[in-house]
Amino acid sequence: MPRLIVVSNRVADIHSSNAASSGGLAMAMAGALKEEGGVWLGWSGETSDDGDGPPQFSTVDNVTLAKIDLSRQHVEEYYNGYANRTLWPLFHHRTDLTSYEQSFSESYLDVNRTFAQAIRSFVKPDDVIWVQDYHLIPLGRELRALGIDNRIGFFLHIPWPARELFVTLPQHSDLVWSLFGYDLVGFQTEKDLTAFRDYFQTELKTQQDDEGLIDLFGRRLLARSYPISINPSEMAELSNTEAAANSFRRMREGNEECKILLGVDRIDYSKGLPNKFAAYNRFLERFPERRGTAKLLQIGQPSRSLVEEYQDLGEELMAEAGRINGRFGRLDWTPLSYHTQSYGRDALAGIYRAADACLVTPLRDGMNLVAKEFVAAQDPADPGVLLLSRFAGAAEQLTEAVFVNPYDKEQTAEAIVQAIDMPLDERQDRWRAMFDTISRSSLTAWKNNFMADLKNEDRPETPDRAEIYAF
Numbered sequence: 001m002p003r004l005i006v007v008s009n010r011v012a013d014i015h016s017s018n019a020a021s022s023g024g025l026a027m028a029m030a031g032a033l034k035e036e037g038g039v040w041l042g043w044s045g046e047t048s049d050d051g052d053g054p055p056q057f058s059t060v061d062n063v064t065l066a067k068i069d070l071s072r073q074h075v076e077e078y079y080n081g082y083a084n085r086t087l088w089p090l091f092h093h094r095t096d097l098t099s100y101e102q103s104f105s106e107s108y109l110d111v112n113r114t115f116a117q118a119i120r121s122f123v124k125p126d127d128v129i130w131v132q133d134y135h136l137i138p139l140g141r142e143l144r145a146l147g148i149d150n151r152i153g154f155f156l157h158i159p160w161p162a163r164e165l166f167v168t169l170p171q172h173s174d175l176v177w178s179l180f181g182y183d184l185v186g187f188q189t190e191k192d193l194t195a196f197r198d199y200f201q202t203e204l205k206t207q208q209d210d211e212g213l214i215d216l217f218g219r220r221l222l223a224r225s226y227p228i229s230i231n232p233s234e235m236a237e238l239s240n241t242e243a244a245a246n247s248f249r250r251m252r253e254g255n256e257e258c259k260i261l262l263g264v265d266r267i268d269y270s271k272g273l274p275n276k277f278a279a280y281n282r283f284l285e286r287f288p289e290r291r292g293t294a295k296l297l298q299i300g301q302p303s304r305s306l307v308e309e310y311q312d313l314g315e316e317l318m319a320e321a322g323r324i325n326g327r328f329g330r331l332d333w334t335p336l337s338y339h340t341q342s343y344g345r346d347a348l349a350g351i352y353r354a355a356d357a358c359l360v361t362p363l364r365d366g367m368n369l370v371a372k373e374f375v376a377a378q379d380p381a382d383p384g385v386l387l388l389s390r391f392a393g394a395a396e397q398l399t400e401a402v403f404v405n406p407y408d409k410e411q412t413a414e415a416i417v418q419a420i421d422m423p424l425d426e427r428q429d430r431w432r433a434m435f436d437t438i439s440r441s442s443l444t445a446w447k448n449n450f451m452a453d454l455k456n457e458d459r460p461e462t463p464d465r466a467e468i469y470a471f
């Protein structure tokens with residue numbers, strides 16, 4: 001039976017469904033791999049003084065983890081550098097924060113070659129390889145260069161950028177060319193797919209068909225959208241745990257008369273946290289009669305703390321939370337609680353359920369699984385309201401959320417009022433529609449749809465793979 005080999009920069013603790021969230025990708029892949037079984041290869045998170053290491057294997061049940069240590073220089077230039085100071089800001093349309101350093105792109109290719117060599121050491125002819133995210137775009141091509149002819153798919157967990165911004169990247173054409181090493185390339189949303197196709201249409205004047213096939217000089221690439229999700233039944237189960245009951249009780253105690261607005265985000269500039277604080281501040285200014293009747297609990301999960309922009313953002317949020325509390329707080333009411341400790345997923349399920357509304361307000365986001373987790377964790381009899389940025393990938397599916405433009409603090413402040421005042425029947429109707437969407441388009445469906453297309457024998461082959469190896 002063919003094995004599934006998943007490759008991603010970060011590898012989660014697959015055997016703990018309760019690990020503190022290390023990002024949507026890691027949690028989603030852990031869920032998908034547990035269902036399918038196979039091998040998960042990624043960076044160990046450790047730095048080595050002796051160059052990149054060989055993979056270290058450990059197996060529990062049906063999943064083998066293969067982890068590689070990376071050299072200090074590669075961690076700095078590939079992970080902190082090209083991944084998180086070049087591609088991440090650029091793909092999130094922050095060209096003002098994007099570094100275009102040649103050494104970063106060289107290390108990025110080096111690490112992709114390290115991963116390719118590691119896969120070659122254990123891959124079997126029938127294995128299906130599924131590469132994840134922007135850290136590893138060139139990996140398919142590197143595998144082809146080593147003569148690996150297996151089915152290889154790629155999924156991008158972040159948005160694909162608008163062409164005008166993407167072409168500012170010195171390696172833009174090389175990166176796109178390298179995608180032709182894959183049999184299938186998946187995006188989160190139709191919007192991302194359209195932006196990707198626009199690059200071919202406008203920049204390269206390429207033939208494309210309605211099925212998603214792109215032809216370029218005899219090479220073929222199938223590109224489609226597959227919105228990632230969660231398994232709602234898993235979130236419902238977590239909501240029934242003791243830890244969830246505890247966090248639910250502690251959230252509600254003393255807040256019987258106070259509406260709880262919740263935010264759960266990695267501390268990342270793409271998440272729009274300063275805008276969220278500004279909108280909340282505006283809500284308190286504009287609606288003084290609401291003071292003391294609502295509070296914002298913002299959980300900020302520390303992220304990429306070796307990158308300067310992330311450190312600066314952490315400081316800014318602490319200071320802003322202090323300013324809001326200093327200005328509006330009273331002896332018996334703290335308007336904004338900002339926590340940076342992490343919570344297990346079971347405790348988080350109780351926190352979601354206890355909240356009256358969740359504010360998911362990224363400036364740009366591939367999908368945003370917090371939005372889906374919040375919906376799945378609600379009590380159907382008394383569900384909370386989802387406030388969702390129109391710039392989150394999830395907005396394409398969760399159309400019954402209350403949409404906000406996070407750049408518009410007036411409109412976001414009004415949406416907070418709308419959420420607080422929303423009658424029970426409207427909350428139930430909106431929740432039911434969103435829950436049904438998530439149930440239909442679950443994490444299992446995402447994985448199955450992608451794998452079915454990747455394994456599809458009828459799909460036209462790239463005419464001459466040798467061209468890709470040589471490229």
Ligand code: F6P
Pocket residue numbers: 010022023024025026133157158303304
């Ligand atoms: O979802 C995008 C993503 O970059 C994932 O690849 C990653 O797991 C998550 O955000 C958290 O980022 P990092 O692994 O850099 O902490």
